[in-house]
Structures are given as C-alpha cells and as structure tokens.
Amino acid sequence: MQFPRERLALYAVLTILFLIFVAGLVGYGITPKSIYEVLVLKPVSLIIDFFNNTYSSVQNYFISIVKGKALIIENQNLRDYISTLESRLKILLGYYYENIELKNLLGIKHNIKFNTIGCNIILYSKSGNFLVIDRGKDSNLKIDMPVVYSVDGVTSFLVGKITEVSNNTSKVTLETSPNFKVGVKNASRGGIDVASGNGNGLTVVRPSQDVSDSLSDIFVTVEESGIFPKDIVVGKVSKIKKISAVENEIELEPLIDFYTIRNVLVITSYEKN
Structure with missing residues (x-):
C-alpha cells in the first residue's frame, strides 16, 4: 500500500511544479x-x-x-x-x-534589226568557256551564228557564237574563249582592230599613236568580220599595257556574267549596211 501513496505524492509534486511553471510562463505573458x-x-x-x-x-x-x-x-x-x-x-x-x-x-x-530566236541555257562550262543551248538543227541554227544578251532591253551584249550544232542543242563558244576572235572598235574613239579571247576576257593589240584609249571605254563589234552585226557591246577597257614604242595591249572585261544568265538570243540573220 506504500507504493501507491508514494506515486500519488509524486504526481502531486509534479502537478504543483507544472502549475508553478505555467504560472511563471503566464507571468511572462506566455x-x-x-x-x-x-x-x-x-x-x-x-x-x-x-x-x-x-x-x-x-x-x-x-x-x-x-x-x-x-x-x-x-x-x-x-x-x-x-x-x-x-x-x-x-x-x-x-x-x-x-x-x-x-x-x-x-x-x-x-x-534591233536582226532576225533572232530565243534559247534557254542548259549547260555551263566555265573551264571550257562555252554554253549549251536548247535549240539546234530543229530550229535551223547554224555554226557561226552570233549569240547575244541584254540587261536593259535596249543594249545588245555579245555572248559568243555557235560552234557546234546537233539536232536539238548547240554549243556556244564564249567571247572569252582563247579560240574566239571578233572585229571591234572603241565606241567613242574609233579605230578598228581584232579582239581575241584570253580565257577571262579579251585582248586587243593596237597602235598607240592611232587612237588614245582610256580605262572604261566601251568596245563594240564591227561589221567587217562578216559574222557579227555592228555595235554589239563586247566589253570595257579594264587595263592598258604598253608593249612597244608604238603598240598598246588592251584588256577588255565582259559586262555580263555568262554563268548566271538563263536565256539568250541567237541572231539567225541581219541586214548588212
């Protein structure tokens, strides 16, 4: 019986301590x-x-x-x-x-007073300096017929000439080809000479005392070649080199990029003056 009393006493003490603790917290506002x-x-x-x-x-x-x-x-x-x-x-x-x-x-x-036929370019050869167009014998195209282009609808620019013809295609050798030759003159200063392709442009060798050429002068075709009508633009002067006491070597730069155009005109005939 002693044990329950001790437990009750312990509980009582704990209860009192808890109440004191709570009272203390309340005193602090808790x-x-x-x-x-x-x-x-x-x-x-x-x-x-x-x-x-x-x-x-x-x-x-x-x-x-x-x-x-x-x-x-x-x-x-x-x-x-x-x-x-x-x-x-x-x-x-x-x-x-x-x-x-x-x-x-x-x-x-x-x-222009030319008889022409329009053609599409179907092949480019930059290394060979030629184009292939989509017309040939079926359109009565022949070797040596000139090929031209225009950037403004007014001026004709020389592309080259037909050098091979098959049934429905033709090879156009560009004016820049080393095998290409054309009669030319300075459009503003005159003087008739022959321009030869050099792979990138054309070269003209002419007496320096006859005509005083200048950079950016335009050279055009002359009719004396018997193939090309006159006044077709060949290129502009890009360089003048004195090769002797009486001669100059003139380099002509084409005014069109032959490898970006899509269509050309072939001159089938023209009225000679």
Whole structure:
C-alpha cells in the first residue's frame, strides 16, 4: 500500500511544479494558446508548407518537361515552315529574274534589226568557256551564228557564237574563249582592230599613236568580220599595257556574267549596211 501513496505524492509534486511553471510562463505573458501555437501549430504548418512546396516543385518540373517537348516540336515545325517558305521564295525569285531576262531579250528583239530566236541555257562550262543551248538543227541554227544578251532591253551584249550544232542543242563558244576572235572598235574613239579571247576576257593589240584609249571605254563589234552585226557591246577597257614604242595591249572585261544568265538570243540573220 506504500507504493501507491508514494506515486500519488509524486504526481502531486509534479502537478504543483507544472502549475508553478505555467504560472511563471503566464507571468511572462506566455499563454497556453501561444505555447500550443509554437509547439504544435507552427511545426505542423511548416511540415504542410514543405510538402506543398515539394509537390509544386515536382509538378512544375514535369509540366516544364512536357511544355519543353511541345516547344521543341513547335520550334522544329516553325523551322520546317520557314525552310519551305525560303525554297518557295527562291523559286519565285528565279521566275522573277527569268521574267526580267525574257523581257530584256524581247526588248532588244524589237529594237534591233536582226532576225533572232530565243534559247534557254542548259549547260555551263566555265573551264571550257562555252554554253549549251536548247535549240539546234530543229530550229535551223547554224555554226557561226552570233549569240547575244541584254540587261536593259535596249543594249545588245555579245555572248559568243555557235560552234557546234546537233539536232536539238548547240554549243556556244564564249567571247572569252582563247579560240574566239571578233572585229571591234572603241565606241567613242574609233579605230578598228581584232579582239581575241584570253580565257577571262579579251585582248586587243593596237597602235598607240592611232587612237588614245582610256580605262572604261566601251568596245563594240564591227561589221567587217562578216559574222557579227555592228555595235554589239563586247566589253570595257579594264587595263592598258604598253608593249612597244608604238603598240598598246588592251584588256577588255565582259559586262555580263555568262554563268548566271538563263536565256539568250541567237541572231539567225541581219541586214548588212
């Protein structure tokens, strides 16, 4: 029976100490409510916030993965669409420039007194200095027929002449070919000479005391060759070199890029003056 009494006494002492402790806390303004909030509510709230934040972070992570994949797919689709538009634009630009070419060729066709036929270029050979056009014997084309081009619909520029003819194609040797020769004159200063292709342009050797040529002077064809009509632009003076006391070597630079044009005119006949 002694043991229960000692336990009761212990409980009583603990109860008194607890009451004293609570009374002391109350004396400092600490209430049971505030203790409950600090010891219970705040930890529980922190735990709940932790799990909520963790859940939101995980959720946002997976959402970002899904959205990232969607953005990657969307970005690739946009790139494909842009690539398609660029391809279409190139095609349209090709048609645009070809239309300009045809318009210019049609312009000189009406402005010159030549009988001509329009041709498409189907092959370029920069190393061989020649082109291949899509007409031949089927269009009555013949060797030595001149080939011209225009950039403005008014001025005719010499491309070269036909040197080989098959049933439906022809080879055009460019004026820059080492085998090419044409009678020329300085359009503004006169003087008749022969220009020879040198691979990149043409070379004219002429007496320096007869004509005083200058850089950027334009040289045109003369009719004396019997092949080319007169006044077709051959090129402009890019360099003048004195090779002797009485002679100058003149380099002519073509005024068109033969490897970018798409269409040309073949002069089938013309009225000689």
